[in-house]
Amino acid sequence: CLIIAKNSGIKLPYVKYLKNANFYNPHGIGIAYWKNKSNEVVIKKDFTNINPFLKWFKKNITKSDACVIHFRFATSGLIDNGNRHPFPLTRSGEIIRRENFKCKMAVAHNGVVSQYSSYKVSNDKKRFSDTQLFIMDILQDPLIKENLKNKTIKKLLENFVCGDKLAFLDAGGHIIKFGDFER
Numbered sequence: 001c002l003i004i005a006k007n008s009g010i011k012l013p014y015v016k017y018l019k020n021a022n023f024y025n026p027h028g029i030g031i032a033y034w035k036n037k038s039n040e041v042v043i044k045k046d047f048t049n050i051n052p053f054l055k056w057f058k059k060n061i062t063k064s065d066a067c068v069i070h071f072r073f074a075t076s077g078l079i080d081n082g083n084r085h086p087f088p089l090t091r092s093g094e095i096i097r098r099e100n101f102k103c104k105m106a107v108a109h110n111g112v113v114s115q116y117s118s119y120k121v122s123n124d125k126k127r128f129s130d131t132q133l134f135i136m137d138i139l140q141d142p143l144i145k146e147n148l149k150n151k152t153i154k155k156l157l158e159n160f161v162c163g164d165k166l167a168f169l170d171a172g173g174h175i176i177k178f179g180d181f182e183r
Helices: 015-024 050-060 130-139 151-161
Strands: 002-006 029-034 041-047 066-071 100-103 105-110 165-170 175-178
Touching: 002 015, 002 105, 002 165, 002 175, 015 050, 015 066, 029 050, 029 105, 029 165, 041 050, 041 105, 066 105, 066 165, 105 130, 151 165, 151 175
Parallel strands: none
Antiparallel strands: 002 066, 029 041, 029 066, 041 100, 105 165, 165 175
């Protein structure tokens, strides 16, 4: 997987980078975005390939918006729109799989949360990815999601995801990143 996290006020990523990201991560594209002066995050992950995404992106996202774009390379769970990132922070399996959703906070993950990998979960949970199970079990808890900037919470999450990357986008347009992101 590959995550692009664009803060408000930063120019849009180059098309060639988006195309390259899609080429190497072919299992779907999703975006969580915050429009300047909005009080919500919108998740959209119904793009079948790079061309509809690019057309939509150029028309709808501006320099003043913040966004988290995720290009999926499936490691667990179904390869479908419902398992594309980003996800809302929720306990609901129905909500977490929605293709279009408005929420207060979204997250994208790059890596494998081994504690939730498909060989360790019951058959009724196999349709969910490791990331979705991690969100529904841990990240959606108010103690966690409302304290992502807390030094102790950051340390616990970073240790739990073992070098993976997480990018959160909140309803104020702030991006909180865990892991080693390139500039």
